[in-house]
Structures are given as structure tokens and as C-alpha cells.
Amino acid sequence: MLGLLSAGLVVTWTYHLIDKTGYVSRRREVFIKDSAAIAQAVSDSLQHIYTNTISSLDISLDSLKSNSGNLQGQLNNKLVEINKLKTEIGNILRRNDLSKQDLAKARGLTAEMKSKIEELQSQNRTIEDEKKQLNSEFNALNTQVTALTQTNARLGNENKTLNEKLADAGTFVASELRLSAVQTKANREVEATQAKKAEKFVISFLLQNNVNSYENSEIYVVLIDPNNQVLEFSAWDTGLFDTNEGRKKYSRKVRFAYNKGDAHEILFSLNAPTYVRGNYILQVYHNGRMIGKTTKVLS
Numbered sequence: 001m002l003g004l005l006s007a008g009l010v011v012t013w014t015y016h017l018i019d020k021t022g023y024v025s026r027r028r029e030v031f032i033k034d035s036a037a038i039a040q041a042v043s044d045s046l047q048h049i050y051t052n053t054i055s056s057l058d059i060s061l062d063s064l065k066s067n068s069g070n071l072q073g074q075l076n077n078k079l080v081e082i083n084k085l086k087t088e089i090g091n092i093l094r095r096n097d098l099s100k101q102d103l104a105k106a107r108g109l110t111a112e113m114k115s116k117i118e119e120l121q122s123q124n125r126t127i128e129d130e131k132k133q134l135n136s137e138f139n140a141l142n143t144q145v146t147a148l149t150q151t152n153a154r155l156g157n158e159n160k161t162l163n164e165k166l167a168d169a170g171t172f173v174a175s176e177l178r179l180s181a182v183q184t185k186a187n188r189e190v191e192a193t194q195a196k197k198a199e200k201f202v203i204s205f206l207l208q209n210n211v212n213s214y215e216n217s218e219i220y221v222v223l224i225d226p227n228n229q230v231l232e233f234s235a236w237d238t239g240l241f242d243t244n245e246g247r248k249k250y251s252r253k254v255r256f257a258y259n260k261g262d263a264h265e266i267l268f269s270l271n272a273p274t275y276v277r278g279n280y281i282l283q284v285y286h287n288g289r290m291i292g293k294t295t296k297v298l299s
Contacts, residue, residue: 078120085113172207172219174292179203179223179282181275181298195298198275204267205284205292213260220250220285223270226278233270243288250285 092098092106180202183192192198203221220241223231230249232238237252251270258264277298284292 078116078123082113082116082120085109085116089113170209170212170287171289172209172217172286172291174284174286175206175208177205177282177284177292177294179280179294179296181280181296182269193299195275195277198298199271201270201272201280201296202267203270203282204265207258207264207266207286208262209258210261214258217256217258217286219254219256219266221252221254222248222281222283222285223251224281224283225272226276226280231270231272233272241285241288243285243290248285 089109181192181198182189183197280296
């Protein structure tokens with residue numbers, strides 16, 4: 001711009017020396033022509049800079065928009081200000097009668113817009129860094145929670161196994177189970193093999209526990225007939241109890257005191273309402289677990 005102004009001054013003084021009388025009018029004409037050319041050249045240069053800047057900024061803005069995601073709402077105000085500046089600069093540069101003041105204003109607005117873009121980019125980078133840090137912390141916390149969950153599950157399984165072992169340890173072991181049908185023959189009791197000759201059932205078995213002693217232990221005896229029905233011998237003796245499979249009816253409940261380590265014998269008889277041919281099943285329960293089972297066949 002300074003070079004063009006210098007050239008204009010040289011031309012003006014040359015004409016002044018040649019024709020002094022036409023100096024004033026020619027000086028005014030050349031000045032106006034060169035000033036317009038300078039303004040147009042500066043406008044073209046600024047337009048080129050503006051176009052390249054806007055193109056670059058548009059790419060940056062698009063990148064910022066795509067990266068902001070859920071944070072877009074926080075950046076909207078700044079984007080509105082930037083777009084407003086871009087529109088104002090464009091309106092200035094589209095004028096046909098640009099003045100130096102307009103060009104200076106356009107330069108100032110462009111600088112302001114660049115500053116806001118840089119601020120927006122810096123803010124976005126800060127937010128992205130915070131997001132990365134939060135994601136890292138979240139992943140670390142998630143790993144800890146997963147490890148804790150696995151540990152709790154393992155401890156839960158170990159605790160369940162331990163409780164089962166304790167329950168097993170506190171449960172009687174039944175052995176020598178015997179279910180006999182008895183008939184009276186020649187004034188003495190003998191074992192019956194036929195349903196029509198049976199008069200009662202005699203049940204016996206041994207119980208032992210090497211861990212616990214019981215002041216008042218309870219054993220539930222279930223006797224099932226060939227029709228898969230639990231035999232009920234007395235309203236006082238028969239009832240319901242809880243097992244690992246649910247509630248079940250028992251035929252007789254036996255209470256007794258027990259000393260740890262003893263082999264305790266249980267022996268009692270049951271008089272069935274009727275005796276039918278088929279398989280009779282004897283089941284013995286303690287602490288909700290079946291500890292013994294045997295069968296008897298009557299023909």
C-alpha cells in the first residue's frame with residue numbers, strides 16, 4: 001500500500017512540473033484513482049485472507065461440533081458469537097464502497113473471531129482432557145468394583161460351602177436301618193412277608209454324631225405305603241416338617257437326648273390301619289436332610 005502511494009506522489013509531482021496550470025485538477029483526479037485502486041487491492045487481499053481463515057475456521061468448528069457430543073449445549077453461546085462475527089465480517093466485505101474504517105473494523109472483527117475460536121478450541125481440549133481423566137477413573141473404579149464383586153461371590157460361595165459343612169457336621173449319620181413287618185405266631189413275634197399276615201411295623205436304626213451333643217434332638221420318620229401315601233398312625237404323632245426340598249409330612253417324630261460320639265439306637269413300632277401288597281419305603285430326616293432310607297416288600 002505504501003509503495004502504491006509513493007508511486008502516486010511521484011506521478012503527481014511530475015505532472016506539476018510540466019504543467020503548473022493543470023496541477024490542481026490533475027492532482028485530484030490521480031489521487032482519487034489511485035486511492036480507489038489501493039482500497040480495492042487491500043479489499044481483495046483481505047477478502048482472500050478472510051476466505052482462507054473462514055475455510056480453516058469452518059473445518060475447526062466442524063471438528064469441535066463433532067467432538068463436543070453431549071457438551072454441545074455448553075458451547076452453543078460461543079458458537080453463536082462466532083457465527084455472528086462471521087456474518088458481520090461478510091457483510092462488510094460485500095460492500096462496494098469500502099472505506100479504511102470498514103477495512104480496519106473487518107480486521108478487528110476477524111482478530112476477535114480468531115481469538116474466540118482459539119478460546120473455544122482450548123475449552124474443548126480442556127473438556128476432552130477432563131472426559132479422558134474421568135473415563136480413566138471410571139474404568140479403574142469399574143475394575144475395582146468387578147474385583148470386589150468377584151471376591152464377594154467367592155466369599156459367598158465359600159460361606160455357603162462352610163455352612164453346608166457345618167450343617168453336615170451337625171447332622172446325624174444313620175446306619176443299620178431296618179423296616180420289618182411283624183406277625184404273632186405261637187405267642188412270639190416273627191417277621192411277616194405277606195401283607196395279610198402283618199400286624200405292625202418295627203423300625204430300628206443307629207444314630208451317631210462325632211461333633212455335637214444334643215439335649216433334645218428331633219428325628220423325623222416318614223413311612224410311605226405302596227400307593228405313595230405317607231402313613232399316619234396318630235394325630236398326635238403325625239405332622240409337617242421342613243426339608244431342603246420343601247415341607248413334608250412325617251409319620252413319627254422321635255425326641256431324645258444325645259451325647260457326642262455315642263451310637264444311639266432308635267427302636268419303635270407302628271400299627272398301620274391296613275396292610276397292602278407292595279413296596280413300603282422308610283425315610284429318616286434330621287436338620288431337614290434325609291440321613292437314611294430303606295424298603296420293605298410285602299407280598
